[in-house]
Amino acid sequence: MSQVYDLASGLVRRIYEKRIDAPAILDTASEFPNATKFTAAWQAIRDEALAVGKAPRFHDIMPEQADISANDGRDWRMFVLKAYDVAVPQNLARMPVLDRLLAECPEVKSAAISFLAPGKHIPSHRGPFRGIMRFHLGLVIPRQADGRPATVMMINHQERRIADGECLLWDDTFPHEVTNNADKPRVALLLDIWRPRLPPDMEILSRLIVHGVQAGMRRRGVSFSA
Incomplete structure (x- = not known):
């Protein structure tokens, strides 16, 4: 089954790469203007996130992510509020500031801490x-001895670091990896943003993909409850 998924994913990625010429790192101001709403409220979002408690491990929610979530025995936990436009009401209720912002920004298709x-x-x-772009907002980013953020993101083989309250918009179809080099957890808001100005055929394909993902989650009874 995983080989079929990998084949389908690779085919979809190649179709998009031929039709959408995009860099790995994207301009937040032009591609996601509503980012300012989230960055302005980052401290309130941080406080809500820290009150969540222990969230599920990513691979317990989505077993197909075990290769990147359960790879080293260290936790990657995700508190999911929205997944491909499928809301998680009980989780949204625990983060009212973020809930309000998400309601104001329909281009956000998925949201998780x-x-x-x-x-x-x-x-x-x-x-x-x-068809979507990935947005990161630093909420609790530990620093290393030299003062730089201790979490390193390698996106398309380029090093990127964000600090508390800083954000980054990027295309996750490029190779990427993350390392938390600190002795404390890193907490970040992750959003999936609908890519604006898609060619009409890619708009149709993108909506079909989203509907397919939604149907798959409902069929498998995926639960995002903490």
């Missing part, structure tokens, strides 16, 4: 779907 354990390494991988 990511808790990365000390020393955790997420190995290199690629997303299959260029």
Whole structure:
């Protein structure tokens, strides 16, 4: 089954790469103007995230992610509020500030709080779907001895670091990996954003993919409850 998924993912990625010429790192101001709403509220979002408690491990929610979540015995926990437009009401209720912002921004298709354990390494991988963009907002980013953020993201073989309250918009169909080099957890808000100005055929394909993912989650009875 995983080989079929990998083949389908690779085919979708190649179709998008031929039709959408996009860099790995994207301009937040032009591609996701509503980012300012989230960055302005980052401290309130952080406080809500820290009150969540222990979230599920990513591979317990989605076993197909075990290769990158359960690879080294260190936790990658995800508190999912919305997944491909499927809301998780009980989780949204625990983060009212973020709930309000998500309601104001329909271009956000998925939203989760990511808790990365000390020393955790997420190995290199690629997303299959260029119809969305990935947005990271630092909530609790430990610093290393030289003062730089201790969490390193390698995106298309380029090092990127964000600090508390800083954000990054990027295309996760490029190879990427993450390492938390601190002795404390890293907490970040992860959003999937609908890519604007898609060619009409890619818009149709993108909506079909989203509907397919939604149907698959419902069929498998995926639960995102903490």
